[in-house]
Amino acid sequence: MSKNNPTYLSLKDHSVSKEEFQLVHNKELDMLETYPQPEGEKLSEYYQSEDYISHTDTKRNLLELAYHKVREISLKRKLKLINSFQSESKTLLDIGCGTGDFLETALKANWKITGIEPNDSARQIANSKTNNSIFESSALKN
Incomplete structure:
Protein backbone atom coordinates (compact mmCIF):
# COMPACT_ATOMS: atom_id res chain seq x y z
CA MET A 1 0.00 0.00 0.00
CA SER A 2 1.13 3.52 -0.63
CA LYS A 3 0.75 6.48 1.71
CA ASN A 4 -1.87 7.83 -0.70
CA ASN A 5 -4.06 4.77 -0.22
CA PRO A 6 -3.77 3.45 3.36
CA THR A 7 -5.29 0.14 4.46
CA TYR A 8 -8.65 0.72 6.08
CA LEU A 9 -9.34 -2.90 7.06
CA SER A 10 -7.73 -6.32 6.57
CA LEU A 11 -10.05 -9.27 6.18
CA LYS A 12 -10.30 -12.88 5.11
CA ASP A 13 -12.81 -14.57 2.81
CA HIS A 14 -13.86 -17.34 5.20
CA SER A 15 -16.68 -18.71 3.06
CA VAL A 16 -15.04 -19.60 -0.26
CA SER A 17 -11.45 -18.76 -1.19
CA LYS A 18 -9.85 -18.41 2.28
CA GLU A 19 -7.76 -15.57 0.77
CA GLU A 20 -6.86 -12.42 2.66
CA PHE A 21 -7.71 -8.97 1.30
CA GLN A 22 -7.49 -5.38 2.39
CA LEU A 23 -9.96 -2.59 1.98
CA VAL A 24 -7.87 0.37 0.92
CA HIS A 25 -9.07 3.96 1.10
CA ASN A 26 -8.65 5.60 -2.28
CA LYS A 27 -8.33 9.26 -1.30
CA GLU A 28 -8.74 10.54 -4.85
CA LEU A 29 -12.12 8.81 -5.28
CA ASP A 30 -12.99 8.84 -1.54
CA MET A 31 -14.03 5.22 -1.57
CA LEU A 32 -12.82 1.83 -0.37
CA GLU A 33 -11.31 -0.60 -2.86
CA THR A 34 -10.51 -4.28 -2.50
CA TYR A 35 -6.79 -5.09 -2.71
CA PRO A 36 -5.68 -7.16 -4.40
CA GLN A 37 -8.58 -6.99 -6.82
CA PRO A 38 -9.61 -10.41 -8.12
CA GLU A 39 -9.19 -10.96 -11.85
CA GLY A 40 -12.43 -10.25 -13.73
CA GLU A 41 -12.74 -13.74 -15.21
CA LYS A 42 -12.29 -15.30 -11.74
CA LEU A 43 -14.69 -12.99 -9.93
CA SER A 44 -17.66 -15.35 -10.04
CA GLU A 45 -15.64 -18.01 -8.19
CA TYR A 46 -15.79 -15.87 -5.04
CA TYR A 47 -19.57 -16.31 -4.95
CA GLN A 48 -19.68 -20.09 -5.45
CA SER A 49 -21.31 -21.04 -2.17
CA GLU A 50 -24.69 -22.43 -1.20
CA ASP A 51 -24.56 -20.01 1.72
CA TYR A 52 -24.37 -16.90 -0.50
CA ILE A 53 -28.01 -15.94 -0.13
CA SER A 54 -28.13 -13.11 -2.68
CA HIS A 55 -27.35 -15.55 -5.50
CA THR A 56 -30.31 -17.79 -4.73
CA ASP A 57 -33.99 -17.35 -4.07
CA THR A 58 -34.13 -20.17 -1.54
CA LYS A 59 -36.08 -19.88 1.68
CA ARG A 60 -34.85 -23.03 3.42
CA ASN A 61 -34.67 -21.72 6.95
CA ARG A 71 -34.56 -7.39 1.20
CA GLU A 72 -38.17 -6.50 0.32
CA ASN A 83 -36.70 7.97 -8.00
CA SER A 84 -35.57 11.04 -6.06
CA PHE A 85 -32.65 11.46 -8.52
CA GLN A 86 -34.63 10.39 -11.54
CA SER A 87 -33.80 11.75 -14.91
CA GLU A 88 -36.24 11.78 -17.79
CA SER A 89 -34.73 8.63 -19.28
CA LYS A 90 -35.21 6.45 -16.17
CA THR A 91 -32.34 4.19 -17.28
CA LEU A 92 -30.60 1.98 -14.72
CA LEU A 93 -27.46 -0.17 -14.89
CA ASP A 94 -26.84 -2.51 -11.93
CA ILE A 95 -23.38 -4.07 -11.91
CA GLY A 96 -23.29 -7.18 -9.75
CA CYS A 97 -27.06 -7.48 -9.73
CA GLY A 98 -27.25 -10.95 -8.14
CA THR A 99 -30.63 -12.54 -8.80
CA GLY A 100 -32.03 -9.30 -10.19
CA ASP A 101 -34.49 -8.36 -7.48
CA PHE A 102 -33.60 -4.67 -7.51
CA LEU A 103 -33.82 -4.54 -11.28
CA GLU A 104 -37.14 -6.37 -11.22
CA THR A 105 -38.44 -3.77 -8.73
CA ALA A 106 -37.20 -0.93 -10.94
CA LEU A 107 -38.67 -2.55 -14.07
CA LYS A 108 -42.10 -2.69 -12.43
CA ALA A 109 -41.71 1.05 -11.73
CA ASN A 110 -41.13 1.70 -15.45
CA TRP A 111 -37.35 1.97 -15.41
CA LYS A 112 -35.39 0.78 -18.44
CA ILE A 113 -33.01 -1.73 -16.86
CA THR A 114 -29.77 -3.54 -17.66
CA GLY A 115 -27.74 -5.71 -15.32
CA ILE A 116 -24.30 -7.26 -15.22
CA GLU A 117 -23.82 -10.44 -13.21
CA PRO A 118 -20.71 -12.67 -13.42
CA ASN A 119 -22.32 -15.67 -11.67
CA ASP A 120 -24.09 -17.94 -14.18
CA SER A 121 -26.72 -19.27 -11.75
CA ALA A 122 -27.63 -15.86 -10.39
CA ARG A 123 -27.72 -14.42 -13.91
CA GLN A 124 -30.18 -17.11 -15.04
CA ILE A 125 -32.48 -16.35 -12.12
CA ALA A 126 -32.18 -12.61 -12.79
CA ASN A 127 -32.97 -13.04 -16.48
CA SER A 128 -36.14 -14.95 -15.63
CA LYS A 129 -37.32 -11.90 -13.65
CA THR A 130 -36.21 -9.15 -16.03
CA ASN A 131 -37.03 -10.26 -19.58
CA ASN A 132 -33.40 -11.27 -20.24
CA SER A 133 -31.88 -7.91 -19.36
CA ILE A 134 -28.85 -9.33 -17.53
CA PHE A 135 -25.47 -9.92 -19.18
CA GLU A 136 -22.10 -11.46 -18.39
CA SER A 137 -19.25 -9.26 -17.17
CA SER A 138 -17.65 -9.47 -20.59
CA ALA A 139 -20.42 -7.20 -21.88
CA LEU A 140 -18.68 -4.31 -20.09
CA LYS A 141 -15.68 -4.61 -22.40
CA ASN A 142 -17.68 -3.83 -25.53
Whole structure:
Protein backbone atom coordinates (compact mmCIF):
# COMPACT_ATOMS: atom_id res chain seq x y z
CA MET A 1 0.00 0.00 0.00
CA SER A 2 1.13 3.52 -0.63
CA LYS A 3 0.75 6.48 1.71
CA ASN A 4 -1.87 7.83 -0.70
CA ASN A 5 -4.06 4.77 -0.22
CA PRO A 6 -3.77 3.45 3.36
CA THR A 7 -5.29 0.14 4.46
CA TYR A 8 -8.65 0.72 6.08
CA LEU A 9 -9.34 -2.90 7.06
CA SER A 10 -7.73 -6.32 6.57
CA LEU A 11 -10.05 -9.27 6.18
CA LYS A 12 -10.30 -12.88 5.11
CA ASP A 13 -12.81 -14.57 2.81
CA HIS A 14 -13.86 -17.34 5.20
CA SER A 15 -16.68 -18.71 3.06
CA VAL A 16 -15.04 -19.60 -0.26
CA SER A 17 -11.45 -18.76 -1.19
CA LYS A 18 -9.85 -18.41 2.28
CA GLU A 19 -7.76 -15.57 0.77
CA GLU A 20 -6.86 -12.42 2.66
CA PHE A 21 -7.71 -8.97 1.30
CA GLN A 22 -7.49 -5.38 2.39
CA LEU A 23 -9.96 -2.59 1.98
CA VAL A 24 -7.87 0.37 0.92
CA HIS A 25 -9.07 3.96 1.10
CA ASN A 26 -8.65 5.60 -2.28
CA LYS A 27 -8.33 9.26 -1.30
CA GLU A 28 -8.74 10.54 -4.85
CA LEU A 29 -12.12 8.81 -5.28
CA ASP A 30 -12.99 8.84 -1.54
CA MET A 31 -14.03 5.22 -1.57
CA LEU A 32 -12.82 1.83 -0.37
CA GLU A 33 -11.31 -0.60 -2.86
CA THR A 34 -10.51 -4.28 -2.50
CA TYR A 35 -6.79 -5.09 -2.71
CA PRO A 36 -5.68 -7.16 -4.40
CA GLN A 37 -8.58 -6.99 -6.82
CA PRO A 38 -9.61 -10.41 -8.12
CA GLU A 39 -9.19 -10.96 -11.85
CA GLY A 40 -12.43 -10.25 -13.73
CA GLU A 41 -12.74 -13.74 -15.21
CA LYS A 42 -12.29 -15.30 -11.74
CA LEU A 43 -14.69 -12.99 -9.93
CA SER A 44 -17.66 -15.35 -10.04
CA GLU A 45 -15.64 -18.01 -8.19
CA TYR A 46 -15.79 -15.87 -5.04
CA TYR A 47 -19.57 -16.31 -4.95
CA GLN A 48 -19.68 -20.09 -5.45
CA SER A 49 -21.31 -21.04 -2.17
CA GLU A 50 -24.69 -22.43 -1.20
CA ASP A 51 -24.56 -20.01 1.72
CA TYR A 52 -24.37 -16.90 -0.50
CA ILE A 53 -28.01 -15.94 -0.13
CA SER A 54 -28.13 -13.11 -2.68
CA HIS A 55 -27.35 -15.55 -5.50
CA THR A 56 -30.31 -17.79 -4.73
CA ASP A 57 -33.99 -17.35 -4.07
CA THR A 58 -34.13 -20.17 -1.54
CA LYS A 59 -36.08 -19.88 1.68
CA ARG A 60 -34.85 -23.03 3.42
CA ASN A 61 -34.67 -21.72 6.95
CA LEU A 62 -35.53 -18.84 9.26
CA LEU A 63 -32.40 -16.88 8.35
CA GLU A 64 -33.19 -17.02 4.63
CA LEU A 65 -36.83 -16.08 5.24
CA ALA A 66 -35.70 -13.10 7.30
CA TYR A 67 -33.19 -12.13 4.60
CA HIS A 68 -35.94 -12.03 1.96
CA LYS A 69 -38.23 -9.96 4.18
CA VAL A 70 -35.47 -7.42 4.90
CA ARG A 71 -34.56 -7.39 1.20
CA GLU A 72 -38.17 -6.50 0.32
CA ILE A 73 -37.99 -3.44 2.57
CA SER A 74 -34.55 -2.53 1.25
CA LEU A 75 -35.67 -2.75 -2.38
CA LYS A 76 -38.52 -0.33 -1.75
CA ARG A 77 -36.10 2.12 -0.11
CA LYS A 78 -33.62 1.83 -2.99
CA LEU A 79 -36.37 2.49 -5.51
CA LYS A 80 -37.49 5.54 -3.56
CA LEU A 81 -33.89 6.78 -3.54
CA ILE A 82 -33.32 6.40 -7.28
CA ASN A 83 -36.70 7.97 -8.00
CA SER A 84 -35.57 11.04 -6.06
CA PHE A 85 -32.65 11.46 -8.52
CA GLN A 86 -34.63 10.39 -11.54
CA SER A 87 -33.80 11.75 -14.91
CA GLU A 88 -36.24 11.78 -17.79
CA SER A 89 -34.73 8.63 -19.28
CA LYS A 90 -35.21 6.45 -16.17
CA THR A 91 -32.34 4.19 -17.28
CA LEU A 92 -30.60 1.98 -14.72
CA LEU A 93 -27.46 -0.17 -14.89
CA ASP A 94 -26.84 -2.51 -11.93
CA ILE A 95 -23.38 -4.07 -11.91
CA GLY A 96 -23.29 -7.18 -9.75
CA CYS A 97 -27.06 -7.48 -9.73
CA GLY A 98 -27.25 -10.95 -8.14
CA THR A 99 -30.63 -12.54 -8.80
CA GLY A 100 -32.03 -9.30 -10.19
CA ASP A 101 -34.49 -8.36 -7.48
CA PHE A 102 -33.60 -4.67 -7.51
CA LEU A 103 -33.82 -4.54 -11.28
CA GLU A 104 -37.14 -6.37 -11.22
CA THR A 105 -38.44 -3.77 -8.73
CA ALA A 106 -37.20 -0.93 -10.94
CA LEU A 107 -38.67 -2.55 -14.07
CA LYS A 108 -42.10 -2.69 -12.43
CA ALA A 109 -41.71 1.05 -11.73
CA ASN A 110 -41.13 1.70 -15.45
CA TRP A 111 -37.35 1.97 -15.41
CA LYS A 112 -35.39 0.78 -18.44
CA ILE A 113 -33.01 -1.73 -16.86
CA THR A 114 -29.77 -3.54 -17.66
CA GLY A 115 -27.74 -5.71 -15.32
CA ILE A 116 -24.30 -7.26 -15.22
CA GLU A 117 -23.82 -10.44 -13.21
CA PRO A 118 -20.71 -12.67 -13.42
CA ASN A 119 -22.32 -15.67 -11.67
CA ASP A 120 -24.09 -17.94 -14.18
CA SER A 121 -26.72 -19.27 -11.75
CA ALA A 122 -27.63 -15.86 -10.39
CA ARG A 123 -27.72 -14.42 -13.91
CA GLN A 124 -30.18 -17.11 -15.04
CA ILE A 125 -32.48 -16.35 -12.12
CA ALA A 126 -32.18 -12.61 -12.79
CA ASN A 127 -32.97 -13.04 -16.48
CA SER A 128 -36.14 -14.95 -15.63
CA LYS A 129 -37.32 -11.90 -13.65
CA THR A 130 -36.21 -9.15 -16.03
CA ASN A 131 -37.03 -10.26 -19.58
CA ASN A 132 -33.40 -11.27 -20.24
CA SER A 133 -31.88 -7.91 -19.36
CA ILE A 134 -28.85 -9.33 -17.53
CA PHE A 135 -25.47 -9.92 -19.18
CA GLU A 136 -22.10 -11.46 -18.39
CA SER A 137 -19.25 -9.26 -17.17
CA SER A 138 -17.65 -9.47 -20.59
CA ALA A 139 -20.42 -7.20 -21.88
CA LEU A 140 -18.68 -4.31 -20.09
CA LYS A 141 -15.68 -4.61 -22.40
CA ASN A 142 -17.68 -3.83 -25.53
